[in-house]
Amino acid sequence: MTIRSVIKGSGSALPKRAVANAEMAQMVDTTDEWIVERTGIRNRHIAGEGETTATLAIEASRKALEAAGIDGADVGLIVLATATPDQTFPATATQVQHALGCNGGIAFDVAAVCSGFLYALSVADSMLKTGMAKTALVIGAETFSRILDWEDRTTCVLFGDGAGAVVLQAQDVDESDPNAPGIIATRLHADGKHNELLYVDGGPSTTGTVGKLRMRGKEVFRHAVTNLSDVLREVLADTGIQAADIDWVVPHQANARILDATARKLGLPEEKVIVTVDRHANTSAASVPLAYDTAVRDGRIKPGDLVMFEAMGGGFTWGASLARV
Template identity: 45%
Template sequence: MYKAVIRGVGSYLPETRLTNVEIEQMVATSDEWIQTRTGIAERRIARPDEATSDFAYLAAQAALADAKLHPTDIDLLIVATETPDYLLPPVACQVQARLGCRNIGAFDLHATCAGFLSALQVAEQFVKSGVHEHVLIVGADTLSRFTDYTDRGTCILFADGAGAFVVSRSDDRAARGVIATTIHSDGTYFHNLYIPGGGSRTPYGDGAKAKIVMDGRKIFKLAVNVMSSTVEELLQKTGRQRDEIDWLIPHQANQRIIDAVAESLDFPQEKVVSTIQNIGNNSSATIPIAVDTAIRDGRIQRGDLLMLVAFGGGLVWGGAMVEY
């Protein structure tokens, strides 16, 4: 069996910034309250002429450039998203055509904020089995289009952006790469985080709200529990020790959640990657954006051991241990 390695990483953020001061004009809140509760000062938001496929394409381009590959080298393309440009076709097909890839397989993966790690697990299996040599995975979301800016509990959190990895095959078993992945779900928590309108049960125009609805207190507790347990699961699965991890990179949902996960694991805060202050929560894109950010600013080096962990509506959660 082959090894799956992270050959390239890239990301893209829209230029428009929505600050806490601007949100103060929309709902009864304050910059101090938002930063205390979430750690967010501003979030990146799509322009009216931008959509998920635009961000996915630009992040994919950046990852390909980092991997020193051409679009024609890619054998499979997966886009993890909850906010496609259209209900059909898949965003992945738009990105495949726009990049100039061959007529490869291209599909979207629907697993909320754990979507990118789900895509990584799928890519890992295709690469390790030898079916594909290079798989391009993208996490991209435009949550601002589905955010209720009259709800102060959710409008302070969500943002837009995309991140991407090129996952490639290596014959060298000693090569750096994906060490282990895990994905879980528990649908009994379905109504704690969802969009009640816009699907086949309650289509657009039938009076259902096509905006994010969330029980923040419930989600907070669930998020801390499942992300902490996922880290422990991967450590046990691989036989690695906590102090071997160079960087913990959790889903950027809320700084208090990130801090609570680190505290529950007794993991040093200086080894936790957080980008949420100036970016916000862009769902499936948060982990690849955080990885790319920390690579570009020099924190993450080749050979570092990364622990990636995420949760999202569903409830879904998962993790990956990766030697970059």
């Protein structure tokens, strides 16, 4: 027997305000056709007054706990991935911890931008396996609308706000059983030399301001397709599992063209790829758990399915994780 981190439930949250491309066209020089053709995005949700990274994370976490049938007091670890925390410090995870009534355990944030949820998932998985906790909440939550340059049509149309969460629980499983649940393998990478391709031009230590998101989209696209297909192959090689055996791929929802190109490089049929970018746009660290919860709740992803999570974000950071859910 061995300990695996098993996904027991998921939840998600979106701001009340939905903004379609037609409304974006009234704000900046763009059109619905231009956005859809280049990104596949048709809608996004934008946080309003009183809606923050913490409030969205709390709502998503409560839904995940409800789906798992677990009380907040039983959570011993919270790892929250975000690039848009409510405060420079303390960690937004501590606000979630207090709201859920699980004080006294471990709670901290992880910053790996769009790959943040994969990094957080790996950290929580490792901590559960070493006995630091028995039950964990892994959250991706963002309010990227607050760091966008709303006069830059090449970036402001791409992003949205939201949160997603999963409950992980340490469980003894028979590793020789191919249908045993839990996280099977994860690979993570980073390469800091590409900082200038996707970054925020501010920070407490440099400008003393929050700053705005800057991106060179064509270069990011090229790196994303290569890095994601490579890391997916690494995870498959680690596990001895074939791409054809995967039931679902839940990718970071950055751009529909990246999703299509990555699937083609791996020979995966498009019907196996969960796509929500059209509804939610790019929600950074929230996008993978948000897409996963959407597919669980609409019945596509079912217990026992083999699911591959993958993401790439600023840094660059990227990674993939394979789990039997």
